[in-house]
Amino acid sequence: MNTSKINIYNIFGISLWFIMAIIINYTMITKSSDIEKNINETEVFYYEIQPELFNWTNGIDGNMFNYTPSLQNYPDLPYWIHYKFNEKNKFGYIYGTPPISSENQIKLDIVGLNRMTYQVLKKVIQLYIKKKEELAKYEVQIKINNLNIEDMFEQGRIKSLLDIFRQHLWRESEFNVYMTKLASTRELGQRVPLDPKDQEGVVVFIGSATNFSSTLYELEKEISPLHKLIKCPKDFKRTSVERYFRNNNFNLDWCSFRLVILSRNNYIKSVSNENFKTLKNYEENIWELMEPLHNL
Structure with missing residues (x-):
């Protein structure tokens, strides 16, 4: 057998191995037990x-790890x-x-890539959406200056708030x-802080x-005079309840504090409307489908 034929066989062998590796990985992706999680509508x-x-x-x-949901x-x-x-x-x-809807369950695929081994795996998350017995009719809107959205998922953070x-x-x-x-x-259209060390803030x-x-x-x-300001002083602390938030590492923008009353129709629209992701008037505190109490 000459050298050219050996090279062809080697190339063919490598290609076959590569195809088999893809098939094995694909099999590993498609065979996965579901992870179940109960969640509540509007929460x-x-x-x-x-x-x-x-x-x-x-x-x-x-x-070394990438995730694609x-x-x-x-x-x-x-x-x-x-x-x-x-x-x-x-x-x-x-x-x-x-959102409030007739859909009571959905499945999510979470594809993970290990960039060190190039292993690709998939997990399926089954979300069961439960009806909320008591839907919120009243909402408090706050902006937290010193946290990013991912910081809210630290253990105990939401509970402490x-x-x-x-x-x-x-x-x-x-x-x-x-x-x-x-x-x-x-997400709500506010500018990213000029200093990369500053947190984006979360609403x-x-x-x-x-x-x-x-x-x-x-x-x-108490804070109604602040509504006239486009932006609050960064370290404004003069509210009667400031200590409760500061003690738990929440630095609030009091200019953005609002009490909101929701009608059922407006509530359904506000939680299910895709445009919620792209509201552009945050700094002027203009919120679609919501009416602050001080305007009543």
């Missing part, structure tokens, strides 16, 4: 994607689900607010208060079926 959920989800060791450089059999996620990669801990996060309302500001809503929306200020809506407390009404009145 923010999140799911943390770690290397351990794919049985990869987290002791190596987290930059999508709606099963589609190239992208539903409009109400977002994905964020955390550069600090190298984890991925899917998050969002399920809700506890401020349960224990101090909105005690009447202790048993039905929840987070209805969560978005980065960039949070806290909702309840219970009417606002007298404490919240008094706070709205």
